[in-house]
Amino acid sequence: MGHRVKKGLAILMVLIVFLIGMLCTLSVKRTTIDAVYAENNRLQLAFSAGQYVSRIEYALRYGKQLEAYYNMDSLLERLRQTSSYMEGVCVVSADGKLCGQAGRFDGRILDPASLPEADGLYGSLDTADEAWLWLDIEGREGFAGWMLLRLNRAALNTEVEQEKQSAALQSLVIWLEAASIVALVIMRAKEKRRPRAALRFCVLVCVFILAAQAVDLGLETVQAGWRTESMARRSAHQVVQTIQEEVNSVIAKGARPDSLTDLNSYLRKTEGNIEVIRTLYSDQNAMIYGQHSSEYVSRRTRGYAARAAATAGVTLGCCTAVCLAAGLAPAAIRRCGKKKVMA
Numbered sequence: 001m002g003h004r005v006k007k008g009l010a011i012l013m014v015l016i017v018f019l020i021g022m023l024c025t026l027s028v029k030r031t032t033i034d035a036v037y038a039e040n041n042r043l044q045l046a047f048s049a050g051q052y053v054s055r056i057e058y059a060l061r062y063g064k065q066l067e068a069y070y071n072m073d074s075l076l077e078r079l080r081q082t083s084s085y086m087e088g089v090c091v092v093s094a095d096g097k098l099c100g101q102a103g104r105f106d107g108r109i110l111d112p113a114s115l116p117e118a119d120g121l122y123g124s125l126d127t128a129d130e131a132w133l134w135l136d137i138e139g140r141e142g143f144a145g146w147m148l149l150r151l152n153r154a155a156l157n158t159e160v161e162q163e164k165q166s167a168a169l170q171s172l173v174i175w176l177e178a179a180s181i182v183a184l185v186i187m188r189a190k191e192k193r194r195p196r197a198a199l200r201f202c203v204l205v206c207v208f209i210l211a212a213q214a215v216d217l218g219l220e221t222v223q224a225g226w227r228t229e230s231m232a233r234r235s236a237h238q239v240v241q242t243i244q245e246e247v248n249s250v251i252a253k254g255a256r257p258d259s260l261t262d263l264n265s266y267l268r269k270t271e272g273n274i275e276v277i278r279t280l281y282s283d284q285n286a287m288i289y290g291q292h293s294s295e296y297v298s299r300r301t302r303g304y305a306a307r308a309a310a311t312a313g314v315t316l317g318c319c320t321a322v323c324l325a326a327g328l329a330p331a332a333i334r335r336c337g338k339k340k341v342m343a
Helices: 003-061 072-080 153-188 197-252 263-273 294-342
Strands: 086-093 098-103 123-126 131-139 142-151 277-282 288-292
Touching: 003 072, 003 086, 003 131, 003 142, 003 153, 003 197, 003 263, 003 294, 072 086, 072 098, 142 153, 153 197, 197 263, 197 277, 197 288, 197 294, 263 277, 277 294, 288 294
Parallel strands: none
Antiparallel strands: 086 098, 086 142, 123 131, 131 142, 277 288
């Protein structure tokens, strides 16, 4: 086999190995992006819906019945119009009766009785064709029903797909640069029979694979942490703004700021339900202030870093196995050849 053919095959092998490494890394990056955006979008939708749930619960505490709630469809339509992500909104009582709906459900409403209990502020379910959120509604005597949100998956995925395309382009640039360096080294190498040449070649390729993966995943982890921080700040700001609008509307109807005795308890409840928020409080003029949770951001970022480290660990293990095979194979071949000669 000619020297040029050997180099061509070596370069082809390098490109294949680097392509596999890039695809594995890109899979982790796509999972990270999904986690960041999915949680943030659902949190914001759930909080918007939570404001309407609070209105319903307030009415239930003062004697209204969920099945006979006046103008429920109109209330749900106002909620649906707050976000292009919502295709349909409905309220179902604890005994399974549909109490009101707005938007499009295509003739199918999720059976809430089969759903797990909402974890914190909301629960969520993604299927192959649609996505759902649900919030529990509490009445005067306990659990009263659910508010169900049917989400537009295409709209939810648009922003995520744009980020995934940017991540793919970043990976392509990093990995092609690393592969190009290895290919350049191969092209400049002279044909000499050196001991452990295969091992040296494998070590060279593995070093660049690990370096490319470390840079790629490191950048993605930093970006994911930054996105989480930015979204946490934005979510906290939205929560404060929404509550402030509710408080201002009550004051505009004639209530005095110091008469809002249940405001702080409501802020404590909201703070406990939304882990992205560290604290919510009001001053004597009923001005609402809030701060996002840095612990939440740190925990999420550590999760992204752990996923990246696990992927790098798997790659390191595979590279080690390849290098060991390359180092032991020549000796095994020589021993096999000697046995054949002696036979």
